[in-house]
Amino acid sequence: MKIGFIGTGNMGAPMAANVLAAGHELRVHDTNRAATAALEESGASWCDDLAALADGADAVLLSLPGPPQVEAVASELLRLLKPGQTLIDMSTNSPSLVKRIAEDAGAKGVSFLDAPVSGGVRGARKGTLAIMVGGSKELYDRFEPLFDAMGANIFHVGEVGSGNVAKLVNNALAFSIMMSNAEALILGTKAGVDPNILWNVIRTSSGNSMTWEGGARAILRDRLAPTFTVDLACKDIGLATDLAAEMGVDLTMVPTAEALLKNFQTNGFAQEDVLATVKALEAAAGVSVRGTWNE
Numbered sequence: 001m002k003i004g005f006i007g008t009g010n011m012g013a014p015m016a017a018n019v020l021a022a023g024h025e026l027r028v029h030d031t032n033r034a035a036t037a038a039l040e041e042s043g044a045s046w047c048d049d050l051a052a053l054a055d056g057a058d059a060v061l062l063s064l065p066g067p068p069q070v071e072a073v074a075s076e077l078l079r080l081l082k083p084g085q086t087l088i089d090m091s092t093n094s095p096s097l098v099k100r101i102a103e104d105a106g107a108k109g110v111s112f113l114d115a116p117v118s119g120g121v122r123g124a125r126k127g128t129l130a131i132m133v134g135g136s137k138e139l140y141d142r143f144e145p146l147f148d149a150m151g152a153n154i155f156h157v158g159e160v161g162s163g164n165v166a167k168l169v170n171n172a173l174a175f176s177i178m179m180s181n182a183e184a185l186i187l188g189t190k191a192g193v194d195p196n197i198l199w200n201v202i203r204t205s206s207g208n209s210m211t212w213e214g215g216a217r218a219i220l221r222d223r224l225a226p227t228f229t230v231d232l233a234c235k236d237i238g239l240a241t242d243l244a245a246e247m248g249v250d251l252t253m254v255p256t257a258e259a260l261l262k263n264f265q266t267n268g269f270a271q272e273d274v275l276a277t278v279k280a281l282e283a284a285a286g287v288s289v290r291g292t293w294n295e
Contacts, residue, residue, distance in 0.1 A: 012063030022149035083109025095161035116167035134163030172240035220293035
């Protein structure tokens with residue numbers, strides 16, 4: 001397939017690399033030309049503008065920071081794409097917005113899928129992402145081989161917008177658990193339990209989760225480079241609470257996690273990794289857990 005890819009940041013670049021490695025013809029564009037350098041070296045073609053990227057593409061993929069960027073880029077693309085082409089938004093986005101984009105696309109004869117991903121930078125690099133796709137089953141089937149190049153767990157969730165509903169529910173749950181995990185790690189250590197033993201106990205007990213097993217281990221190893229920042233977490237969980245308000249669902253736990261994240265965001269952690277917020281808990285409790293991992 002001839003694929004255009006817009007947004008080659010932390011997630012987009014390795015996703016695009018896997019599309020290229022699968023044998024697809026790849027054109028790339030990003031506001032930061034340097035972000036596409038490795039892809040160009042591997043055979044991707046740089047496009048100076050969206051018109052060149054969209055011309056003749058079977059599909060144009062978006063991997064952008066959030067709804068404002070997607071809305072702006074999609075608006076421009078829909079003036080350029082021709083009937084029969086497809087726009088696929090792989091960003092984490094508002095279900096309402098992607099439905100509006102799909103309607104605008106359909107009016108021009110352009111197909112649309114929303115296909116947000118989960119699995120982080122590591123999953124993007126390894127091609128093991130979970131991809132949650134919203135749109136017609138026929139269109140999903142057509143592009144499933146493309147998704148297979150980027151992910152190991154591909155789901156057709158339902159109609160347009162349902163991919164992002166699933167993604168927002170997942171992230172709301174994940175961030176809520178991450179906040180609880182950090183508090184649990186601090187509490188147990190402050191009460192005298194070796195954090196390595198605590199990690200193993202919970203890993204083999206009912207409190208375990210993917211976020212505990214991987215996240216708490218990263219904290220203990222003090223490997224907290226910003227791969228998913230607090231700013232991004234606030235954006236995602238905010239979209240989830242917006243969805244809840246739109247649906248008339250009264251939540252308690254998720255808004256609590258959102259409030260915690262927003263507090264970290266305004267107190268120096270905006271560009272740090274979500275897991276790095278444990279530093280604030282360490283300081284408040286007078287206990288250290290980072291760097292205590294026993295290999």
